[in-house]
Amino acid sequence: MIEFHAVTNRFPDGTLAVDDFSLVLPSYKTTVFVGTSGSGKTTLLRMINRMVDPTSGSIDIDGADIGTLEPVKLRRGIGYVMQNSGLLPHRKVIDNVATVPMLRGMPKKRAREEALQLLDTVGLDRSLANRYPSQLSGGQQQRVGVARGLAVNPNILLMDEPFGAVDPIVRAELQQELLRLQRELGKTVVFVTHDIDEAFLLGDQVVILRTGGKVAQVGSPAEILANPIDEFVATFVGADRGKRSLHVENHGDGDIVVDETGRLAGVLVGSSTTSSRASAASQSGSESQCGSESKAGPRGPGASAQGGDSR
Numbered sequence: 001m002i003e004f005h006a007v008t009n010r011f012p013d014g015t016l017a018v019d020d021f022s023l024v025l026p027s028y029k030t031t032v033f034v035g036t037s038g039s040g041k042t043t044l045l046r047m048i049n050r051m052v053d054p055t056s057g058s059i060d061i062d063g064a065d066i067g068t069l070e071p072v073k074l075r076r077g078i079g080y081v082m083q084n085s086g087l088l089p090h091r092k093v094i095d096n097v098a099t100v101p102m103l104r105g106m107p108k109k110r111a112r113e114e115a116l117q118l119l120d121t122v123g124l125d126r127s128l129a130n131r132y133p134s135q136l137s138g139g140q141q142q143r144v145g146v147a148r149g150l151a152v153n154p155n156i157l158l159m160d161e162p163f164g165a166v167d168p169i170v171r172a173e174l175q176q177e178l179l180r181l182q183r184e185l186g187k188t189v190v191f192v193t194h195d196i197d198e199a200f201l202l203g204d205q206v207v208i209l210r211t212g213g214k215v216a217q218v219g220s221p222a223e224i225l226a227n228p229i230d231e232f233v234a235t236f237v238g239a240d241r242g243k244r245s246l247h248v249e250n251h252g253d254g255d256i257v258v259d260e261t262g263r264l265a266g267v268l269v270g271s272s273t274t275s276s277r278a279s280a281a282s283q284s285g286s287e288s289q290c291g292s293e294s295k296a297g298p299r300g301p302g303a304s305a306q307g308g309d310s311r
């Protein structure tokens with residue numbers, strides 16, 4: 001468990017990047033910080049492994065104040081994945097993954113063997129191990145970045161916009177891979193993004209930030225989507241435009257889900273035509289799939305909380 005206690009970070013030039021931030025990030029879950037550029041996401045993330053220290057306040061990991069821990073020791077339990085993979089260009093893939101464990105004293109042979117296993121873990125073919133980063137696609141480079149983050153076998157994985165620089169199709173694959181990895185590995189993941197759809201897809205807990213690391217709302221994707229706390233959040237999650245107001249239409253052969261403009265958003269599965277409306281409304285998406293929508297799922301007519309009428 002990671003706990004922020006009234007954490008403030010003011011940079012020497014006077015910029016207030018994070019202002020009085022308090023939050024509990026539960027273990028073995030994914031917490032996503034989402035906000036526009038400059039809202040303090042990276043600063044929040046970097047304070048967890050002491051790349052940046054708070055000006056005031058404290059951060060505890062499993063009950064210990066990290067301000068009292070040696071940064072090098074602290075980072076042994078924390079993996080870090082950054083936006084442009086951060087790979088060393090003159091090192092082969094295998095060495096990029098094996099470097100940190102070797103720096104920490106692991107024998108070279110074992111570090112390289114474990115690096116190959118990590119390539120399997122992140123879905124990369126071992127034949128890529130002897131390539132240089134520039135000989136990989138953007139998506140492959142990001143996978144190597146994830147493998148490198150996992151190489152220290154951390155309890156905590158920090159990910160700073162790791163999929164921001166790849167095209168949408170590859171990004172969708174990487175997101176699914178991360179969900180699979182998280183099911184298998186059960187790390188405490190702290191993920192930063194400016195993309196609300198990515199936040200809703202990946203986060204168990206989503207933290208919507210305003211400038212200055214100010215929390216606009218914290219909750220599960222379903223809680224935030226069903227009940228945006230104010231105009232700012234409603235706009236950020238697209239509720240105000242009715243973007244999230246999906247409803248079910250019956251087309252004879254089956255039920256389809258459409259958005260507020262009548263555009264196709266997905267197909268309801270596991271429902272028979274006559275009873276499906278009631279079932280979709282009462283089960284709130286548990287049997288349904290809906291394209292790129294969040295795991296909060298499509299909403300039946302009885303559950304369309306984002307009508308836009310009350311805001």
Ligand SMILES: Nc1ncnc2c1ncn2[C@@H]1O[C@H](COP(=O)(O)OP(=O)(O)O)[C@@H](O)[C@H]1O
Pocket residue numbers: 011012013015016017035036037038039040041042043044
């Ligand atoms: N080293 C630094 N020195 C001064 N200001 C900084 C530094 N790093 C970040 N900032 C400022 O702090 C604010 C938050 O930055 P950051 O945490 O990088 O935001 P985000 O990751 O959400 O884009 C921004 O206004 C940024 O310009």
Ligand SMILES: [Mg+2]
Pocket residue numbers: 041042043
């Ligand atoms: Mg950032």
